[in-house]
Amino acid sequence: xxxxxxxxxxxxxxxxxxxxxxxxxxxxxxxxxxxxxxxxxxxxxxxxxxxxxxxxxxxxxxxxxxxxxxxxxxxxxxxxxxxxxxxxxxxxxxxxxxxxxxxxxxxxxxxxxxxxxxxxxxxxxxxxxxxxxxxxxx
Amino acid sequence: xxxxxxxxxxxxxxxxxxxxxxxxxxxxxxxxxxxxxxxxxxxxxxxxxxxxxxxxxxxxxxxxxxxxxxxxxxxxxxxxxxxxxxxxxxxxxxxxxxxxxxxxxxxxxxxxxxxxxxxxxxxxxxxxxxxxxxxxxx
Amino acid sequence: xxxxxxxxxxxxxxxxxxxxxxxxxxxxxxxxxxxxxxxxxxxxxxxxxxxxxxxxxxxxxxxxxxxxxxxxxxxxxxxxx
Amino acid sequence: xxxxxxxxxxxxxxxxxxxxxxxxxxxxxxxxxxxxxxxxxxxxxxxxxxxxxxxxxxxxxxxxxxxxxxxxxxxxxxxxx
Numbered sequence: 001x002x003x004x005x006x007x008x009x010x011x012x013x014x015x016x017x018x019x020x021x022x023x024x025x026x027x028x029x030x031x032x033x034x035x036x037x038x039x040x041x042x043x044x045x046x047x048x049x050x051x052x053x054x055x056x057x058x059x060x061x062x063x064x065x066x067x068x069x070x071x072x073x074x075x076x077x078x079x080x081x082x083x084x085x086x087x088x089x090x091x092x093x094x095x096x097x098x099x100x101x102x103x104x105x106x107x108x109x110x111x112x113x114x115x116x117x118x119x120x121x122x123x124x125x126x127x128x129x130x131x132x133x134x135x136x137x138x
Numbered sequence: 139x140x141x142x143x144x145x146x147x148x149x150x151x152x153x154x155x156x157x158x159x160x161x162x163x164x165x166x167x168x169x170x171x172x173x174x175x176x177x178x179x180x181x182x183x184x185x186x187x188x189x190x191x192x193x194x195x196x197x198x199x200x201x202x203x204x205x206x207x208x209x210x211x212x213x214x215x216x217x218x219x220x221x222x223x224x225x226x227x228x229x230x231x232x233x234x235x236x237x238x239x240x241x242x243x244x245x246x247x248x249x250x251x252x253x254x255x256x257x258x259x260x261x262x263x264x265x266x267x268x269x270x271x272x273x274x275x276x
Numbered sequence: 277x278x279x280x281x282x283x284x285x286x287x288x289x290x291x292x293x294x295x296x297x298x299x300x301x302x303x304x305x306x307x308x309x310x311x312x313x314x315x316x317x318x319x320x321x322x323x324x325x326x327x328x329x330x331x332x333x334x335x336x337x338x339x340x341x342x343x344x345x346x347x348x349x350x351x352x353x354x355x356x357x
Numbered sequence: 358x359x360x361x362x363x364x365x366x367x368x369x370x371x372x373x374x375x376x377x378x379x380x381x382x383x384x385x386x387x388x389x390x391x392x393x394x395x396x397x398x399x400x401x402x403x404x405x406x407x408x409x410x411x412x413x414x415x416x417x418x419x420x421x422x423x424x425x426x427x428x429x430x431x432x433x434x435x436x437x438x
Contacts, residue, residue, distance in 0.1 A: 013154075018224045021173040026226075028166040029237065031357050035159040047356075048285055050349055053333040054356075078356060086156045088164075090357050099167065099248060107241055110357060118330070118349070119356035120286035132286045133355055136324060169438050185437075186366055188430060191414040192437075216437060228438050248438060256411070256430070257437035258367035270367045271436055274405060 001073045002062040006055045006119075008081040014093045023072050025099040027106055031090035033083050037123040037133050046130065047080040047089060050118035054078075061112045069105035071096040076109075078119065139211045140200040144193045144257075146219040152231045161210050163237040165244055169228035171221050175261040175271050184268065185218040185227060188256035192216075199250045207243035209234040214247075216257065278303055278344035280310070287352045288314070291321035301342065307331070308339045314350055325352050359384055359425035361391070368433045369395070372402035382423065388412070389420045395431055406433050 003014075016026070033045045049055075062074045073095040083089050092109065096102040121133035141152075154164070171183045187193075200212045211233040221227050230247065234240040259271035277300045289295050292314070301310065307329045315322050328351040329336050335351075342348065358381045365373050373395070382391065388410045396403050409432040410417050416432075423429065 016151075016168070018170075018222075018226070020170065020224050024170050024172045026168040026170060028168075030154070030164040030166075031237065032156075032158065032162050032164060034162045034235070048289075050283065050285055050330070050333075050351075053330060053349075056333060057335075084156075086158050088156070097172070099169065103241060103245055110237060114354070114357045116335075116354065117356040118285065118351055118354055120352070121355040122286075132290050132352075134353070135287050135290060186370075188364065188366055188411070188414075188432075191411060191430075194414060195416075252435070252438045254416075254435065255437040256366065256432055256435055258433070259436040260367075270371050270433075272434070273368050273371060 002059065002066055004055060004058045004062050004076045004078075006049060006058065006078050006080055008079070011077045011079050011088045011091045013091055014075045014077075020095065022097060023095040025096045025102045027094045027096075027099065027102040029090070029092040029106055029110065030088045031110075032088050033085050035085045037121065040123060041126055042085065043124045043126050043128070044082055044084050045089070045133075046082050046122040046124060048120045048122060049080045054118050057117045058113065061109060061116060064112070065105050065109040068108065069096075069101045071101055071105045074105065074109065078117070080119065082124070140197065140204055142193060142196045142200050142214045142216075144187060144196065144216050144218055146217070149215050149217050149226045149229045151229055152213045152215075158233065160235060161233040163234045163240045165232045165234075165237065165240040167228070167230040167244055167248065168226045169248075170226050171223050173223045175259065178261060179264055180223065180261045181264050181266070182220050182222045182262045183227070183271075184220050184260040184262060186258045186260060187218045192218075192256050195255045196251065199247060199254060202250070203243050203247040206246065207234075207239045209239055209243045212243065212247065216255070218257065220262070277301065278305075278342070280342050280344070280346045280348050282310070282314070283347060283349045285349065285352070286355070287322065287325050288318075288327070288350050291318035304341055306339045306341050307336065307348070310342065310348060311350055327352060358382065359386075359423070361423050361425070361427045361429050363391070363395070364428060364430045366430065366433070367436070368403065368406050369399075369408070369431050372399040385422055387420045387422050388417065388429070391423065391429060392431055408433060
């Protein structure tokens with residue numbers, strides 16, 4: 001099963017589950033905001049999404065991943081809006097029979113997400129300035 | 139930092155942490171008991187350890203992993219004794235700046251653990267029989 | 277002439293100073309022409325920024341003819357995760 | 358003669374029917390000789406089971422001379438995780 005959500009509040013992780021009979025591997029990734037963005041100290045990040053397409057593209061990648069790798073479930077939450085340093089912006093859970101396919105699947109999924117999902121970071125600097133991350137002409 | 143523990147009760151996961159400034163990647167693996175062991179339906183598993191060496195070897199591998207890969211922290215709990223189907227027997231958390239080094243480190247760590255840490259599985263079958271996992275002459 | 281809705285994100289939004297603009301373009305105009313128009317407006321501020329294109333919430337490749345009422349996004353390098 | 362403590366786990370425990378046994382061996386006896394002795398006792402039940410060796414809680418490689426009081430484990434394929 002595939003679940004993807006884009007949400008604008010702190011991420012509540014998907015619940016753990018001791019009741020599964022066949023999935024020997026539960027793999028969880030939390031991507032968190034670091035205090036520096038392109039070498040600059042930030043106050044927080046603001047994630048901007050292309051509403052609609054961000055979620056549909058995320059879902060498409062999740063389904064692709066589940067088709068390529070023999071996993072049971074892929075759950076994902078991506079946060080948008082303002083995210084404080086240290087907080088989770090991306091939460092991914094993959095359940096599979098064995099760990100190897102889970103590790104390969106999570107690697108592929110996040111890598112594709114970072115290539116294709118129309119979400120962008122705006123750095124909020126210490127002085128309050130807001131600029132697109134990696135913007136060169138600031 | 140490296141923390142490893144071998145414990146004989148249900149695993150309490152290491153707490154999550156929204157207060158880190160530099161680690162953008164938190165990777166968590168829960169290895170769980172499946173209902174079949176070598177094709178046989180089981181009631182539960184019993185993990186047997188070589189007390190002392192199991193923990194020291196686990197620690198050695200954790201330190202090796204942290205020396206090879208640029209990660210910040212590796213935390214691990216391995217359960218011994220009776221573990222019900224669905225429950226976690228191995229819990230690993232790796233904090234790193236970026237996810238790639240975390241994924242590589244967790245892959246290496248678990249793979250070495252499975253080669254070297256003197257812990258063994260006994261299958262408790264539905265009828266109560268207890269045999270070493272993969273024992274051929276039962 | 278036809279009208280398309282250009283939605284702007286990240287560096288495109290920053291360069292144009294707007295999140296959304298309705299553009300009048302010639303019948304038969306393509307995504308490549310739209311991108312040129314937008315780069316002109318940005319006046320150098322999008323130099324070196326690669327742009328993918330989505331029409332009506334789907335990525336498209338190559339040079340695609342636009343239609344009246346299309347929602348178009350010139351997508352700068354994405355940064356999710 | 359010297360005495361070593363053989364601790365038994367998994368298939369070795371199952372084959373020998375004991376978790377621990379004190380063995381009297383010749384002075385200068387090695388891990389290879391101990392392994393042969395154990396395989397004899399197991400009477401075929403350890404055939405095909407590879408055994409690593411640990412002395413005093415450390416893996417050792419090759420043929421190592423045992424000393425009085427050593428704790429020895431013949432380690433069948435481990436199954437942690």
